[in-house]
Amino acid sequence: MTTRKSRTQRRQDLIEAARRAMIQHGTDTVLLNQVAEQAGLTSGAVLYHYPDLRDLLLEAHHAGMERFYELRVRRIAGISDPVRKLVVTIRSGLPTDAEDADVRLLCELGGAAGRNRVYAALLTTLYDRQVSMYQTILELGAAQGVFRLAAESQTIARNLVALEDAYGYRIIARHPTLDVAEAVELILSYARQVTGNPLDVPAEPAKAPRARRASA
Amino acid sequence: MTTRKSRTQRRQDLIEAARRAMIQHGTDTVLLNQVAEQAGLTSGAVLYHYPDLRDLLLEAHHAGMERFYELRVRRIAGISDPVRKLVVTIRSGLPTDAEDADVRLLCELGGAAGRNRVYAALLTTLYDRQVSMYQTILELGAAQGVFRLAAESQTIARNLVALEDAYGYRIIARHPTLDVAEAVELILSYARQVTGNPLDVPAEPAKAPRARRASA
DNA sequence: CCGTTTCTTGAATCGAAATTCAACAAGCTC
DNA sequence: GAGCTTGTTGAATTTCGATTCAAGAAACGG
Numbered sequence: 001m002t003t004r005k006s007r008t009q010r011r012q013d014l015i016e017a018a019r020r021a022m023i024q025h026g027t028d029t030v031l032l033n034q035v036a037e038q039a040g041l042t043s044g045a046v047l048y049h050y051p052d053l054r055d056l057l058l059e060a061h062h063a064g065m066e067r068f069y070e071l072r073v074r075r076i077a078g079i080s081d082p083v084r085k086l087v088v089t090i091r092s093g094l095p096t097d098a099e100d101a102d103v104r105l106l107c108e109l110g111g112a113a114g115r116n117r118v119y120a121a122l123l124t125t126l127y128d129r130q131v132s133m134y135q136t137i138l139e140l141g142a143a144q145g146v147f148r149l150a151a152e153s154q155t156i157a158r159n160l161v162a163l164e165d166a167y168g169y170r171i172i173a174r175h176p177t178l179d180v181a182e183a184v185e186l187i188l189s190y191a192r193q194v195t196g197n198p199l200d201v202p203a204e205p206a207k208a209p210r211a212r213r214a215s216a
Numbered sequence: 217m218t219t220r221k222s223r224t225q226r227r228q229d230l231i232e233a234a235r236r237a238m239i240q241h242g243t244d245t246v247l248l249n250q251v252a253e254q255a256g257l258t259s260g261a262v263l264y265h266y267p268d269l270r271d272l273l274l275e276a277h278h279a280g281m282e283r284f285y286e287l288r289v290r291r292i293a294g295i296s297d298p299v300r301k302l303v304v305t306i307r308s309g310l311p312t313d314a315e316d317a318d319v320r321l322l323c324e325l326g327g328a329a330g331r332n333r334v335y336a337a338l339l340t341t342l343y344d345r346q347v348s349m350y351q352t353i354l355e356l357g358a359a360q361g362v363f364r365l366a367a368e369s370q371t372i373a374r375n376l377v378a379l380e381d382a383y384g385y386r387i388i389a390r391h392p393t394l395d396v397a398e399a400v401e402l403i404l405s406y407a408r409q410v411t412g413n414p415l416d417v418p419a420e421p422a423k424a425p426r427a428r429r430a431s432a
Numbered sequence: 433c434c435g436t437t438t439c440t441t442g443a444a445t446c447g448a449a450a451t452t453c454a455a456c457a458a459g460c461t462c
Numbered sequence: 463g464a465g466c467t468t469g470t471t472g473a474a475t476t477t478c479g480a481t482t483c484a485a486g487a488a489a490c491g492g
Contacts, residue, residue, distance in 0.1 A: 025331075026244060026328070026331055027327070028244065028245045029245065104330045107326060107327055107329070107330050108327050108330065109327075110323060110326060110327055110385050110389075111242075111243070111323055111324050111326055111327010111328060112242065112327060113323070113385070113388065113389040114239075114320045114323050114324065114388045114389070115240075115241075115242055117390075120388075120389035120390055123385075123389050124386070124390070124391050124392070127386060150409055151409070155401075155402055155405050158394070158402055159379060159402055159405070159406055161382075162378070162379050162383055162386075162402070163375060163378050163379065165381075165382040165385065166378035166379065166381040166382040167378055169329070169339075169381065170340070170343060170378075172329065172330045172336075173326075173329040173330070173336035173339050173340055174333075174336055174340075175340050175343065176340070178374070185371075186371055186374055186378070189367050189375070190375055190406065193366055193367070193410065194409065
């Protein structure tokens with residue numbers, strides 16, 4: 001039936017399938033068969049590659065996180081203006097909408113982190129990396145005299161990431177009056193106060209949006 | 217074996233048992249037997265009172281949320297000084313530590329909200345109520361001339377609640393360098409900037425801490 | 433006390449999903 | 463293209479938890 005594939009290729013496929021399955025059915029309610037279905041295989045085949053489903057789920061979460069972070073890094077890679085850089089970073093930290101697959105997965109992870117130390121560690125790492133990212137931007141801007149920081153860069157950076165996270169949850173939970181645009185404004189309100197910069201950057205023309213797997 | 221109890225009393229017990237069980241095993245991986253065990257009953261008895269386990273879980277989440285909110289309201293009930301009020305409110309929005317039962321349950325809820333509309337609605341309501349709470353405090357302080365608000369009260373209130381939420385998650389996930397005291401400082405940093413008030417309030421002497429059920 | 437209602441148990445049943453495994457197919461090497 | 467390795471299936475088996483239910487114990491009202 002299904003064409004045979006190389007070990008590494010199939011594992012990659014399975015990780016993607018697991019991501020999709022988890023977003024649809026939940027990190028710890030997803031069934032082996034649901035992952036198999038997403039991959040277009042049978043449960044036996046999945047088990048052949050991952051004798052313990054939990055290993056696969058962990059790898060999938062890891063990959064999802066990595067992808068999310070890498071995407072953000074890539075988005076600001078070419079930008080030199082600190083103001084523009086900061087604004088784009090803020091925008092890239094929020095889900096595109098309530099269906100955003102990457103962020104939904106992260107929310108899932110957040111819920112499980114209270115019970116699962118490995119997931120907790122994963123999220124902690126992501127948080128810290130994002131803080132560093134902001135910190136770099138802030139200090140660069142300060143060095144160039146564009147920002148006049150009203151607190152330590154770490155404090156600001158931590159708060160910025162915290163705001164992103166929290167609004168991510170709200171958006172995923174479909175808050176009726178708190179959409180993406182509103183969340184951006186709320187975070188910008190803080191960022192303006194604390195950088196002493198109006199942060200006037202026109203909205204980008206909508207480019208290719210981030211992958212949206214949860215087509216349910 | 218177990219002593220017989222009145223309908224309402226037993227239902228109350230079951231809600232508490234469900235709370236404990238969910239914190240230990242996860243909102244949507246908790247087993248009927250685990251709830252029964254927490255209640256010191258058999259699965260049959262649980263089913264007698266709640267033919268559908270999901271109803272019980274929902275009530276338990278609802279009760280947990282209500283308790284969390286009510287506790288916060290009660291904490292600031294007697295305080296008239298807006299500065300003190302604001303600071304106490306900020307402190308009461310964070311978990312006492314990584315084991316804090318109430319907040320762990322809320323995090324669970326957050327993770328499930330992406331898939332479960334009812335849970336999402338529950339959290340949205342809680343968020344909005346907390347925003348109102350802050351908004352009242354902020355406007356009262358502004359009216360008294362103690363605060364000089366640097367943005368709309370709703371904007372500030374939304375950001376304050378968002379920060380609390382996010383740091384709650386970090387603390388529950390045991391971030392190694394972001395403990396409760398640090399989180400309070402981070403939020404206060406924002407609150408100071410935006411109220412134009414130094415918010416100098418000595419730490420309360422540790423009173424009876426919030427219930428900590430997750431003794432696992 | 434006696435009968436009734438309410439609550440609880442424990443064992444039996446049912447169902448769903450995980451796990452195992454023999455057979456088979458598709459590449460790969462020489 | 464024969465023989466080996468690797469990947470995949472599908473059905474059988476096992477496991478585990480939910481569900482049902484007959485029976486019994488505790489309160490309660492007269």
